[in-house]
Amino acid sequence: YVLLLSATPHQGKTDAFHRLMSLLDDDAFPDVDSVSRDRVAPYVIRTEKRKAIDSDGKPLFKPRRTQMAQVAWETRHHLQQLLYEAVTDYVREGYNQALREKKCHNGFLMILMQRLVVSSTRAIRTTLERRLTALKDSEQQASLRLAELENDSETSDGFDELYDMDGQELLDELLKSHVSALQSESSHVETLLDAARRSEQAGPDAKAEALIEWIYKLQAEENESDLKVLIFTEFVPTQEMLQEFLEARGISVVTLNGSMDMDERKRAQDAFRDWARVLVSTDAGGEGLNLQFCHIVINYDIPWNPMRLEQRIGRVDRIGQPKTVQAINFVFEDSVEFRVREVLEQKLSVIFDEFGIDKTGDVLDSAQAGELFEDVFASAILDPDGIETSVDKTVARIRNEIQQVRESSAIYGISEEPDVQIAEHLRSHPLPHWVERMTVGYLNSHGGAAIRKRSWWELNWPDGQEQRKCVFSAREADRLTDATLLNLENNRVCGLALNLPQVAAGQPLPCVTVRELPSSITGQWGLFEIRLQAGMHQESQSLRIPMVRRGYVSVFLSEEGKLFLPTARHIWDALQTAEPQVMDTL
16 A cells, blocks of 8 residues: 655646656556546545644644734944845846846845845855855866856756755855856955944844844733744854844743754754743754744744745644744835735735635745745846836736646645544544553563553563653543653554564464353454565566555354354454453464
8 A cells, every 4th residue: 555645746747746646556647648637536635734623623723823023123223224225236236247147146146145134134244254255266266166066057957956945055055156256246245244244243133123022022922931932044144143142131042954963953852842942943954843832933034935934834833733823924124025025925815815725835846936936036126116017927927827737737626525533433443452452462471561550551671671651542642742652653562563473383372252242152263364466576678566455354163164254353343442361272
């Protein structure tokens, strides 16, 4: 059996979706033309996120509130505002020059500079320092490294890779590539660097001051003195600045970014859950996190690609989140970014409602979205008076993409209404009971110990390892949040299941009695596995996935030698839930 789980199985690319479906059934989907809505429907179970329910019929996901927090430049932030305006002019001039000279990577770097100055003064200052160092390198070294990068990215796939990078990854890639200098760039960078240093020395950033005010405000609204807050930024220098800024004001902080290994990420996540009030993460650092114990997300700087914004909020907007999720997006008043985002969100909301689309990721992949939204922001920087026109063009392209998806997507319109009875049936399945019996039985017969404590177990394994407060059902794990859930995903339990003893010829058979069965049922019962294999040793040149199918048949033979299949199934049902008593062996 193959079960494929995906949040975005189809994003308008039929060939990619065909490859996915052929993994499930290559006979039903031999080529791209075979992928049709009617043929796909039996293979797809699709539930929209906000319609998903638990076994009690309650929504799996809590409501979400998103709001834009406009940050104003006060008089004390005058130098920072001047820096923003100077960098925007530099970006506008540099981007235009990059377009004229067809220097694509210079264009990427210019756009990135705009995102950096919006992020923090420290982020733009450290980047300007690195850029100035690169500009002073030898021309030979610069041209050699740039040639490598241009060769790597001369195809659209190469640029897709750049669009897919988060802010810090893209910054590191471009700066280490020694992107060649634009005309008079060194003098411009030196001037901007001086302005950035003066702005940084003048005091905290306007957004940093707004952040601390928001944290205190949310703390009061939630009436929670140790309220946990997840803060996202695109850039590591901003992350470092925020950690210093918040810790100086008595707020405990841990950080996560893409340079950390799995152990470091796990320690940071545990620290955030156990004692830290704030986690400051970059986009790469936040991948794969489950932070249901926090319900406040502050996007300190907003990625231009809205799919990244959705991924950020998704770290806390997950199954098991007990509270309404709040997302606060910081944006400077009277900035290009604010005007673009205000118009863009309004118009996207209209067409999403029109087509019943939940988010951009339902119709665009990350690279597509990155290119589209990067273009609209770049156009707005080049021509601030033409923001409405630029946004209209982008929205028209997205509308066209949605229309194409509606017409060509094999899964558009397929949606399952969740069935509470099916969910309850699955949650009531006796598998946890079987796993519990197997584990406890193994420990008691192999020198370990299993001690029942109210609704949980304390386990001592034969190798000396001790496990306290263990449960075997998801319901108990939900109720006892500090308990350890033991199921087939646990390595020890899985090992026991894979090494269950099997009866061989000549081996004694147990004689059991089951209180749930009538005393008149006496005889021999057995469970047999039937396996069907195909394509395991094929010599054909065509690539086919080997198939293994299996089924189970229970058999009951009475003492009179008669075969009773219904009785066999009844015994099997009883053995799955009852506690048989071993009386003897044959």
